[in-house]
Amino acid sequence: MDIHTTLARTVVKKARHVSWHQDVEVERAASCNYDDDKHMTAYDYPKTWRIQETFLDLRITIIKLGLIGSSLVEMAELRCSRFRIHSTPKPIPSSHLGHSKRLRVRMAQENNDLNVPTVSSSGLTEYRDSWLDLAFIDGCRKAFGRVAGWQSSKGWDEGYLGMVEVSHALMRGRSAAEQQAAVLQGFPRVPEWFRKLFPYSDWGAELNAHITPLFFQWLVGPCEVAEVQIGDKTLKSEVQIKKCRYLETSGCTGMCVNLCKVPTQYFFTSELGMPLYMEPNFEDLSCRMVFGQSPPPLAKDPVALQGCLSSCPSSSKSIPCPKLK
Structure with missing residues (x-):
């Protein structure tokens, strides 16, 4: 038993002793009756002592919890000591890495x-x-x-x-559809009530546009927010990616469309209720992300006819890119 445990138990005993003497004083005070306004009445004495007793009981409870915690620590240390390895540990198998x-x-x-x-x-x-x-x-x-x-x-x-x-x-x-579905498996599931609680708003579209450069430059590279005309409204909800890092590094049209553009558009538009249209430029590797604009069906999207990039490591010059099928 360590010194902290011994000290705590001694304090508990002393506290109980003081509490018993206070109970006696309360009974004595209850029999007193002071008519002078300068003195406490028989009702006030027990009330004052009761307040002190409440705080004392609270301190005793805290000390008891400390004793319980100390005991648990002692038990844990005792149990761990039984399994300590005193010899040189064996190499960990690769299956356990x-x-x-x-x-x-x-x-x-x-x-x-x-x-x-x-x-x-x-x-x-x-x-x-x-x-x-x-x-x-x-x-x-x-x-x-x-x-x-x-x-x-x-x-x-x-x-x-x-x-x-x-x-x-x-x-x-994997086919193009299977690639897109595989990526969507990694996106978080959004409950149906989310779209009802947070319906689309122009303010929300602009907020998403401002958040993107703060949290996703590690993925797409430098980008900035710009104004865009959506219908009869002008919103600051477009993100201009100057040179997409993912597209440049992969050098693959199919990877851009199947693993980034289509899954991201679907997640924001269908899951979050925030329309998003992404328009990559395969000439200068830039990209536009327009929050608040609904994407067209993939068959009618210009990227469906996009050919392979010259830097694609497994490219063919066929049009459209075979990985889009």
Whole structure:
């Protein structure tokens, strides 16, 4: 028993002793009767003592909780001491490693099996990601990896390149519709009452536009908010992505449309009740995100006829891009 436990138990005993003496004094005070206004009446004495007793009981309760917590800690330490390893620990099997480390063990074999293109940073825009950016990238990379059943061997500092490699793996063996559905699995589920509680508003469209540059530059690169004409209204709800980082790094039309544009449009428009139209420019790699504007059906969207980019690692010059089918 440590000194803190002994001291706490002593305080409890003393508190109980004081409480008993206060009860005696209360009974004595109750028999008193002072008529002078300067003195306390027989009613006031018990009331005063009752207030003090209430605080005393509260202190006793707190001390008791401290004793219980101390006892639990002692029990936990005793139990843990029984399982302490005093010898040199054995190497951890690869099957017991974390998700990313376990996948790296069999990386070379899986690279050959899936024939996933290796993504290089050569010739790409250089980005200096903060630790927070890298954390977001790593989370997205792992989410894609769980769906694809594969993970890149790229390290933490090359997380974005690894995320794009995982995106290539996600597309393998899936049609365009299956790729879009696979990405939507990683989006959060939105309850139906959300759209009723937060219906569409022009203010909401502008708010979403202002939030995007704050939280998603790690994904798409530098962007800014601009005014846009939607019907007869002028709203500041357009996000202009100067040069999409995802499109530049992937160099793939199908990846842009199936893994980014279509799933994002569907999530905002159908799940959140916030119409969103994304218009990528495959010439200069820029993109427009217009909150408050409903997207057309994919068959009528100009991107449906877009051909492959020249930088696509698995491209053919066919029009439209075969990965859009």
